[in-house]
Amino acid sequence: xxxxxxxxxxIGLAALTACKxxxxxxxxxxxxxNAENVAENITAKAGNVAENIQANASNEAAAVKNEAENxAAAVKNSAENxAAAVKNSAGNATSNKx
Numbered sequence: 001x002x003x004x005x006x007x008x009x010x011i012g013l014a015a016l017t018a019c020k021x022x023x024x025x026x027x028x029x030x031x032x033x034n035a036e037n038v039a040e041n042i043t044a045k046a047g048n049v050a051e052n053i054q055a056n057a058s059n060e061a062a063a064v065k066n067e068a069e070n071x072a073a074a075v076k077n078s079a080e081n082x083a084a085a086v087k088n089s090a091g092n093a094t095s096n097k098x
Contacts, residue, residue, distance in 0.1 A: 021029070
């Protein structure tokens with residue numbers, strides 16, 4: 001309740017202060033408020049761009065990693081197949097001697 005009362009008093013004082021301002025002071029206050037809004041929007045957009053860059057970089061890194069893993073698996077499979085072929089031909093040569 002105290003917080004609500006304090007907030008109501010602060011809002012009332014701000015309203016009274018605004019009423020006592022001359023037109024130049026009101027215009028200056030509006031300029032400052034607009035500048036703050038623009039600055040907040042720029043900061044928010046920059047944050048969004050940075051997050052998008054990070055997400056894209058992460059996706060690209062994952063794609064490169066997957067491609068490398070696929071190539072490594074292909075090389076490994078090829079080597080295993082060649083090794084199996086050599087073993088089979090050696091086994092066939094041995095069994096053909098008898």
